Amino acid sequence: MVSPKQDLPQGTLDMLILQVVALGPIHGYAIARRIQQISRDVLQVPQGSLYPALHRLENRKVLKSAWKASDTGRDAKFYSLTARGRRHLEDETASWARLSEAVALILQTAKGETP
Amino acid sequence: MTWWHRLWRRNRLETELDAELRDHVERQVAEEVRSGALEPVARRRARLQFGGLDQIKERCRDVRGTRWLDEIWQDLRYAVRLLAKHRSFTAVAVLALGIGIGINTAMVTMFIAHTVRGLPVANADRVLLLSTQDDRARRLGFSYADFEDARTASRSYEGLAAYTGVAAVIGDDDQPSDRYQGAYVSVDLFRLIGETPIAGRDFNADDDLLGAPAVAILGSSVWRSRYGADPATLGRTVRVDGRLVTVVGVMPDQFRFPNGANLWLPIAQMPELLERPRDVRGLDIVGRLVDGVSLEEARTEIDRIGSTLAAAYPASNAEIRFTARPINDRFNANDPVWDRFVQIGFIVLLVACTNVAGLLVMRSVSRTHEVSIRASLGATRWQLLRQLLVESAVLALAGGIVGLGVSTVGLRAIRRALGADGLPYWIEYTMDARVFGVLSVVCLGSVFIFGLMPAIHLSKTRSRGGLTAHGFTVAGEMHTRRLTGMFLIVQVGLALLFGAMLVKDLGEYRQSEWAMRVVDPVDLHTMWISLPGRTYPTDHERHRFYDRVTMQLDEIGTIDDVAVTSAVPFAPLGARQRQVALDVTAASMPDTLPSVLTVRVDDAYFDTLGLEVGTGRDFNQLDGTPGHASAIVNRRFADIHFPGTNPVGQRLQLHSGTMDDVTPWLTIVGVAPMMDQRAGPVPDPVVFLPSRGTPPVTAALIVRSSRTLTAVTAVIRETVQRLDPDLPVYRVRTMAQVLADARGGPRMSLQLFFVVASVALGLAAIGLYALTAHTVALRTQELGIRMALGAERGHVRWIVVRRVMTHVALGIGAGVALSTVLPFDTSAPTLAAGSALLAAAALAAASAPMRRATRFDPATVLRWE
Numbered sequence: 001m002v003s004p005k006q007d008l009p010q011g012t013l014d015m016l017i018l019q020v021v022a023l024g025p026i027h028g029y030a031i032a033r034r035i036q037q038i039s040r041d042v043l044q045v046p047q048g049s050l051y052p053a054l055h056r057l058e059n060r061k062v063l064k065s066a067w068k069a070s071d072t073g074r075d076a077k078f079y080s081l082t083a084r085g086r087r088h089l090e091d092e093t094a095s096w097a098r099l100s101e102a103v104a105l106i107l108q109t110a111k112g113e114t115p
Numbered sequence: 116m117t118w119w120h121r122l123w124r125r126n127r128l129e130t131e132l133d134a135e136l137r138d139h140v141e142r143q144v145a146e147e148v149r150s151g152a153l154e155p156v157a158r159r160r161a162r163l164q165f166g167g168l169d170q171i172k173e174r175c176r177d178v179r180g181t182r183w184l185d186e187i188w189q190d191l192r193y194a195v196r197l198l199a200k201h202r203s204f205t206a207v208a209v210l211a212l213g214i215g216i217g218i219n220t221a222m223v224t225m226f227i228a229h230t231v232r233g234l235p236v237a238n239a240d241r242v243l244l245l246s247t248q249d250d251r252a253r254r255l256g257f258s259y260a261d262f263e264d265a266r267t268a269s270r271s272y273e274g275l276a277a278y279t280g281v282a283a284v285i286g287d288d289d290q291p292s293d294r295y296q297g298a299y300v301s302v303d304l305f306r307l308i309g310e311t312p313i314a315g316r317d318f319n320a321d322d323d324l325l326g327a328p329a330v331a332i333l334g335s336s337v338w339r340s341r342y343g344a345d346p347a348t349l350g351r352t353v354r355v356d357g358r359l360v361t362v363v364g365v366m367p368d369q370f371r372f373p374n375g376a377n378l379w380l381p382i383a384q385m386p387e388l389l390e391r392p393r394d395v396r397g398l399d400i401v402g403r404l405v406d407g408v409s410l411e412e413a414r415t416e417i418d419r420i421g422s423t424l425a426a427a428y429p430a431s432n433a434e435i436r437f438t439a440r441p442i443n444d445r446f447n448a449n450d451p452v453w454d455r456f457v458q459i460g461f462i463v464l465l466v467a468c469t470n471v472a473g474l475l476v477m478r479s480v481s482r483t484h485e486v487s488i489r490a491s492l493g494a495t496r497w498q499l500l501r502q503l504l505v506e507s508a509v510l511a512l513a514g515g516i517v518g519l520g521v522s523t524v525g526l527r528a529i530r531r532a533l534g535a536d537g538l539p540y541w542i543e544y545t546m547d548a549r550v551f552g553v554l555s556v557v558c559l560g561s562v563f564i565f566g567l568m569p570a571i572h573l574s575k576t577r578s579r580g581g582l583t584a585h586g587f588t589v590a591g592e593m594h595t596r597r598l599t600g601m602f603l604i605v606q607v608g609l610a611l612l613f614g615a616m617l618v619k620d621l622g623e624y625r626q627s628e629w630a631m632r633v634v635d636p637v638d639l640h641t642m643w644i645s646l647p648g649r650t651y652p653t654d655h656e657r658h659r660f661y662d663r664v665t666m667q668l669d670e671i672g673t674i675d676d677v678a679v680t681s682a683v684p685f686a687p688l689g690a691r692q693r694q695v696a697l698d699v700t701a702a703s704m705p706d707t708l709p710s711v712l713t714v715r716v717d718d719a720y721f722d723t724l725g726l727e728v729g730t731g732r733d734f735n736q737l738d739g740t741p742g743h744a745s746a747i748v749n750r751r752f753a754d755i756h757f758p759g760t761n762p763v764g765q766r767l768q769l770h771s772g773t774m775d776d777v778t779p780w781l782t783i784v785g786v787a788p789m790m791d792q793r794a795g796p797v798p799d800p801v802v803f804l805p806s807r808g809t810p811p812v813t814a815a816l817i818v819r820s821s822r823t824l825t826a827v828t829a830v831i832r833e834t835v836q837r838l839d840p841d842l843p844v845y846r847v848r849t850m851a852q853v854l855a856d857a858r859g860g861p862r863m864s865l866q867l868f869f870v871v872a873s874v875a876l877g878l879a880a881i882g883l884y885a886l887t888a889h890t891v892a893l894r895t896q897e898l899g900i901r902m903a904l905g906a907e908r909g910h911v912r913w914i915v916v917r918r919v920m921t922h923v924a925l926g927i928g929a930g931v932a933l934s935t936v937l938p939f940d941t942s943a944p945t946l947a948a949g950s951a952l953l954a955a956a957a958l959a960a961a962s963a964p965m966r967r968a969t970r971f972d973p974a975t976v977l978r979w980e
Contacts, residue, residue, distance in 0.1 A: 032139075
């Protein structure tokens, strides 16, 4: 099941992770699945990037983690947002919105001028 | 989880990381199995998709930010194992570094104790010392009247307190009286400098009132030695200079302000305090600044107060300015000798570092192989360099620990040699944050000085692919040779400096020994008495007392001679420094007059010492009486001021402090031999004045007797106390002891220089020897080949000698250049002597490997490759 793979732009992985984690405590595998599902299989997060990113965010105290019993019966590491993470996510989303708006605007204008 | 946690809980982190990644794989397998795949297939696919588990783990570990520490930890273990394996190398390097760092730390400790730390006063930079200055910018104290006016007028201080040192006799009915250093102080002095008594109470405002009951505070050592630390001492009445005084407090152990004081009296008790004229400026003033007032503001204010008083009292204050400075500007030494100590400390360290650097370069030859292998296995240049630097750091750390021991032992020895009274009370040679800071910086810095160059040198190995049998390559060898050559030059240069300094210091020491030998100390005894102003208010009474003492002593058979003087030879105590104006230059009196020491002596002084007044005559009964204003000068004075002419019959005048304090013109009647009044390389010019005119308040008795000091002292004490029971005889010493004390200070610092310079010279010489031997040994093969090809033995020797001598010559050049840059007094002959010595050492070092090289069987040498 190799889906059409789309590389993530630099820095957006963190934001996506935060967005997914914001919905409630969640473990690494579920994060990867959730991103894949929500993006309708367009975005696939390689494990080689996911876990270093999770650990980095945790070290920066944007995420916190706890080992809890999961549906499989084994303990899994559940990540959740810290207060700082919540603020961070808001900032990131806002600036991402501004950025994509601006990019979209430029693209439209460019199309308009050179048909 | 903090950075530290991540470092310390590594094992737990590892387990969790593993569990988390495994969980991921398991979930993926489970999901695929749910959607119909067979488990082994699903597992294989999940593994493939997941990629290298260990790579992901590595990347997660990178994120922790502790990786470099893990690596350094590895380097550290490796370094320790390696150093432990090469024991003799490590021992030599650590010892050299330890000596270097130890001497450096000791010097820095002394420097900080003497010139930086200052009085142990809380917020010392907020405590100011006020003083006055006359028109010639000479620093004076305050008069009591000026002090009171300044205290009333100033707003910058929490309070101003005056103090002045005094020696006082404490008498009790149940034990003999004794003399102590003390001070008259304003009642709020202790509060201002943040000191409180350990027993009893501080002075209070009532003690300051004129006519208040007389009280005193004792130092804890007096309290212990004289009163057995008895709490009942508080409230006890004792006699201070014959006056009844109640003890109200005891100060802490280490507190001896201002100058080894052991007794404090309120300044209101100072005799005739209020009658003192405005131009008697004997008081020192301290004040603590009010919060928010800057030093500059306080200076401006005190300057303004000074000007106001100058306008109000032109007769006494016209030329007087008031100044303020932080108290420790005064109590910290300003002597360049401390700078020199520190410079020497750093140079010794540099010698030690060069030594170790040389050792490391030498060893690098045998390590080329190891480094080549590591480089071939993929170690980066930085990793190689880091490994080598970590090794150096371990060496430096071990050296630092040894150094700490060396400095502790050394300082303890120095402190003991200085004696109990050898240092002002506030100076302690202890480690503090500053010393420790310097020590750490020195250890770290030395890593770079001695470790960096060999490390860079060795880490270059990679590019040369030195994987030959012995790890030797010609290029590498050349480079090593160049480096060792450089270290050789530095070693020689530094060693030369120390050699020259040593020669010079020894010369000075000889000279000062010689200058002191004029007086034969055998059978001479000295002791002091001090006549209180209360019982001996005038010259007449003092004179009568001295006359009666000497007359009574003259009648005692065991005493051959006795003299009364204001100062004993070889000790500056009691000799007064004054300026001298000479009749011959009276026409154009210069602005700054030359200084002399003046000593008041009676007509038995020179006889008692066994000296003869060479030119002219000794004092007689008439000198000092009205109409007989005369003086005797010493040979040194005559040589300076009357070179080539006879000073007898010439006239001189003595000035001191303000210009008003001037003696009448005195006629020189004789020239005394050149004996030292105080220790030093050059004797001082001394003017002897007849004590008959103005007998000293505090006088030394010099007694010639073949009896022991104890016996002589008993006789003198009995005679003196028969005349005045409250008069202690103190500072009892044989002339030999006086002489030893006088040499003590300078001899101490000379010895210190001697030890330090010898150690440094020894270090440098050993380094020189090792490096020379090594550079020659490096060329053994080449020399063997030359021999095999038919070179003459003499020619081969010449090649070696030429090379060694080139380095030595360059080193000597560097040393001479350094000696002109650094503030060391070296002279051409000492430098030349040092150079010869070093050249000889280098040749001796070269000779053994050279002989070996010329005796090699060419076949053996050739088979080395």
